[in-house]
Amino acid sequence: MTAAIEVKAVDKSFGNVGIIRDLNLSVAKGERHAIIGPNGAGKSTTFNLISGHIKPTSGEIRLNGDVISGLRPFEINRRGLSRSFQVTNVFARMTVWENVRCGVLWATGHRYAFWKNVDNLPEVKQRTARILDDIHLSHRRDVPAGLLTYAEQRELEIGITIAGGASVIMLDEPTAGMSHAETDRAVALIRRLTEGRTLVIVEHDMSVVFGLADRISVLVYGNIIASGTPDEIRGNPKVKEAYLGEEID
Amino acid sequence: MSNAASPAPAVTKEEPGGALSFYGVWLIAAAALVVLPLIFSSGGSLTSFSLIGIAIIFALSYNILLGQTGLLSFGHAVQYGLGGFLAVHMMNAVASHNWPIPLPAIPLIGGIGGLAFALLVGWVMTKRAGTVFAMISLGIGELVASSSLILRSVFGGESGITTDRTALMPLFGWTFGPQLQVYYLIAFWVLISAIAMYALTRTPLGRICNAVRDNPERVEFIGYDPHVVRYLAYGFAGFFAGIAGGLTAINFEIANSAYLGATQSGFVLFAAFIGGTAYFFGPILGAILVTYLQLGLTNVTSVSLLYFGIIFIGIVMFAPGGIAGLLMKHRPLIRAGSLGMVIPSYLVAAIPTLAFALGAILTIETVARYSGGEGEGSTINLLGIPFVATAPATWAAAAFLLVGGYLVARLTWLRVAEAWDRAATVARDRGYLA
Numbered sequence: 001m002t003a004a005i006e007v008k009a010v011d012k013s014f015g016n017v018g019i020i021r022d023l024n025l026s027v028a029k030g031e032r033h034a035i036i037g038p039n040g041a042g043k044s045t046t047f048n049l050i051s052g053h054i055k056p057t058s059g060e061i062r063l064n065g066d067v068i069s070g071l072r073p074f075e076i077n078r079r080g081l082s083r084s085f086q087v088t089n090v091f092a093r094m095t096v097w098e099n100v101r102c103g104v105l106w107a108t109g110h111r112y113a114f115w116k117n118v119d120n121l122p123e124v125k126q127r128t129a130r131i132l133d134d135i136h137l138s139h140r141r142d143v144p145a146g147l148l149t150y151a152e153q154r155e156l157e158i159g160i161t162i163a164g165g166a167s168v169i170m171l172d173e174p175t176a177g178m179s180h181a182e183t184d185r186a187v188a189l190i191r192r193l194t195e196g197r198t199l200v201i202v203e204h205d206m207s208v209v210f211g212l213a214d215r216i217s218v219l220v221y222g223n224i225i226a227s228g229t230p231d232e233i234r235g236n237p238k239v240k241e242a243y244l245g246e247e248i249d
Numbered sequence: 250m251s252n253a254a255s256p257a258p259a260v261t262k263e264e265p266g267g268a269l270s271f272y273g274v275w276l277i278a279a280a281a282l283v284v285l286p287l288i289f290s291s292g293g294s295l296t297s298f299s300l301i302g303i304a305i306i307f308a309l310s311y312n313i314l315l316g317q318t319g320l321l322s323f324g325h326a327v328q329y330g331l332g333g334f335l336a337v338h339m340m341n342a343v344a345s346h347n348w349p350i351p352l353p354a355i356p357l358i359g360g361i362g363g364l365a366f367a368l369l370v371g372w373v374m375t376k377r378a379g380t381v382f383a384m385i386s387l388g389i390g391e392l393v394a395s396s397s398l399i400l401r402s403v404f405g406g407e408s409g410i411t412t413d414r415t416a417l418m419p420l421f422g423w424t425f426g427p428q429l430q431v432y433y434l435i436a437f438w439v440l441i442s443a444i445a446m447y448a449l450t451r452t453p454l455g456r457i458c459n460a461v462r463d464n465p466e467r468v469e470f471i472g473y474d475p476h477v478v479r480y481l482a483y484g485f486a487g488f489f490a491g492i493a494g495g496l497t498a499i500n501f502e503i504a505n506s507a508y509l510g511a512t513q514s515g516f517v518l519f520a521a522f523i524g525g526t527a528y529f530f531g532p533i534l535g536a537i538l539v540t541y542l543q544l545g546l547t548n549v550t551s552v553s554l555l556y557f558g559i560i561f562i563g564i565v566m567f568a569p570g571g572i573a574g575l576l577m578k579h580r581p582l583i584r585a586g587s588l589g590m591v592i593p594s595y596l597v598a599a600i601p602t603l604a605f606a607l608g609a610i611l612t613i614e615t616v617a618r619y620s621g622g623e624g625e626g627s628t629i630n631l632l633g634i635p636f637v638a639t640a641p642a643t644w645a646a647a648a649f650l651l652v653g654g655y656l657v658a659r660l661t662w663l664r665v666a667e668a669w670d671r672a673a674t675v676a677r678d679r680g681y682l683a
Contacts, residue, residue, distance in 0.1 A: 072474070074472050089466070091464050092463055093459070093463050093527075094460065098456060105456070105457065112473075112478065113453045114449060116452055
């Protein structure tokens with residue numbers, strides 16, 4: 001079976017500075033895969049490489065078996081990969097409803113249509129309503145996204161990301177800056193919404209990582225030093241060393 | 250979708266009243282356009298209405314770029330002017346070959362001209378938004394404006410190219426010689442262009458334009474190429490600008506290089522911004538106000554551009570949302586029923602503010618005329634009172650109004666702010682304001 005994401009020997013340098021060195025990563029279909037590592041290890045860069053935000057200097061990235069390295073982000077998105085951002089990245093002046101709907105439009109085949117009334121597309125309406133329901137923001141549907149609370153914006157961010165129905169979902173620190181209660185809610189949300197899909201998540205909160213992930217990869221200085229089940233990672237001496245005594249459990 | 254027959258509860262909230270009020274607005278607009286010249290039937294008003302109508306289409310087309318897609322163009326008059334030139338050439342060709350094309354179809358030719366040029370240069374221009382786009386639009390504007398003076402056979406040099414709108418075949422007995430008939434032709438195009446441009450905002454493309462305006466980076470990750478979105482928006486803006494240019498050509502029976510220039514591009518930016526770009530109707534208000542001021546001010550003062558500049562700076566500083574933004578700010582107060590709490594403070598503030606404005610006008614006019622106003626008398630006629638620009642009494646009055654008005658106005662505007670806070674609190678308590 002082909003992997004959902006296959007990263008082979010990818011290097012990325014900015015000028016002379018190598019950020020990612022010989023990165024190899026494989027995420028199976030339907031797996032929930034977490035990437036952890038200290039600050040500056042290159043987790044976000046890895047996300048940007050896979051999602052097409054930046055292009056690798058060398059190496060190859062495959063999505064469901066097809067080479068995607070070098071493609072533009074929207075081309076990769078159309079092939080079934082969707083990502084969220086670490087910094088909240090919504091359409092601030094548009095309403096919650098419109099934010100989610102924007103995420104639905106391409107996937108429902110409406111593309112750049114300028115001859116259809118957007119309020120008159122039953123499938124778009126139903127999908128948007130269902131996602132709003134899923135992310136518990138139905139009661140806020142007419143509020144401009146910029147006026148939501150921080151936690152609500154993070155939930156909306158997830159909503160936009162899953163709206164297109166991508167088979168591979170990548171979430172960049174979805175619970176960053178959330179309180180305990182909010183984090184629990186967000187984790188339950190992520191677990192439910194990514195059911196049956198492939199999930200790649202970057203996260204600092206270890207309770208989230210170990211509670212959610214089927215497999216974990218540890219990234220240090222642009223290189224994966226370990227990849228395995230949560231138990232394997234917990235017992236791995238290299239990981240312990242990398243975290244310099246930081247508690248992993 | 251398996252459950253298509255039973256949509257989710259949130260979807261069923263369809264308001265029949267929404268559709269009714271939607272069509273109602275356009276019906277009222279149509280009725281107003283028909284009735285207007287019957288009430289104000291003088292030649293001067295017909296000319297004004299015609300120009301305002303054209304300005305409305307032009308400003309709305311500009312807002313497809315600025316308000317909807319977040320593209321600041323300094324060269325929107327290029328598409329407008331080229332549409333005008335193509336319309337003039339088409340009219341001359343139709344007249345000389347006796348083609349069966351009536352005059353009301355000509356603006357469409359102008360639109361196609363604007364669209365064609367927009368599609369030609371747009372792909373390179375819209376690669377990037379922001380400063381890059383603004384600079385290229387300025388460059389293209391200058392390029393086309395200067396080539397219009399060089400390519401004489403196409404643009405007619407300084408004098409431009411003239412035409413005769415009555416030389417085309419009459420339609421239902423209308424020759425379009427009288428200004429009234431031209432007005433109705435313009436009104437017809439204003440209505441269908443405005444409806445079309447509003448409809449455009451309600452399409453998938455229109456919504457994604459807004460998304461590109463808010464966050465082009467994110468758009469790439471929901472399947473859209475922001476470059477394509479900007480390009481399409483640029484094409485549509487060019488099309489409607491071309492229609493406006495075609496109507497101008499019909500109205501004046503001439504197209505010249507001034508149509509394409511930076512002044513014209515500045516005018517439309519001005520109208521859209523003053524009206525307010527965040528709302529669809531904003532540029533309509535702006536077009537009406539700016540055209541009206543342009544027509545009115547040039548007759549009474551030699552420094553009308555200075556007043557435009559002051560108004561523009563004032564809007565940028567104190568009401569960045571434009572007139573539409575100011576009006577819509579009051580909507581939650583109206584809904585909450587607390588608008589009455591701010592009205593008295595407005596009325597109180599209006600008096601010293603007006604005094605301040607009069608003082609400013611008197612000062613500007615005094616300086617303008619004292620320092621060499623060409624030809625015009627040294628008497629300033631303000632509210633029917635003649636002020637002599639050389640008299641110290643006039644200077645004293647100006648200084649008194651300016652300084653006194655400012656000091657008192659400042660106090661009253663503090664009161665307005667307080668009243669606003671109270672009214673907004675009420676609106677917030679009643680859930681009409683976030």
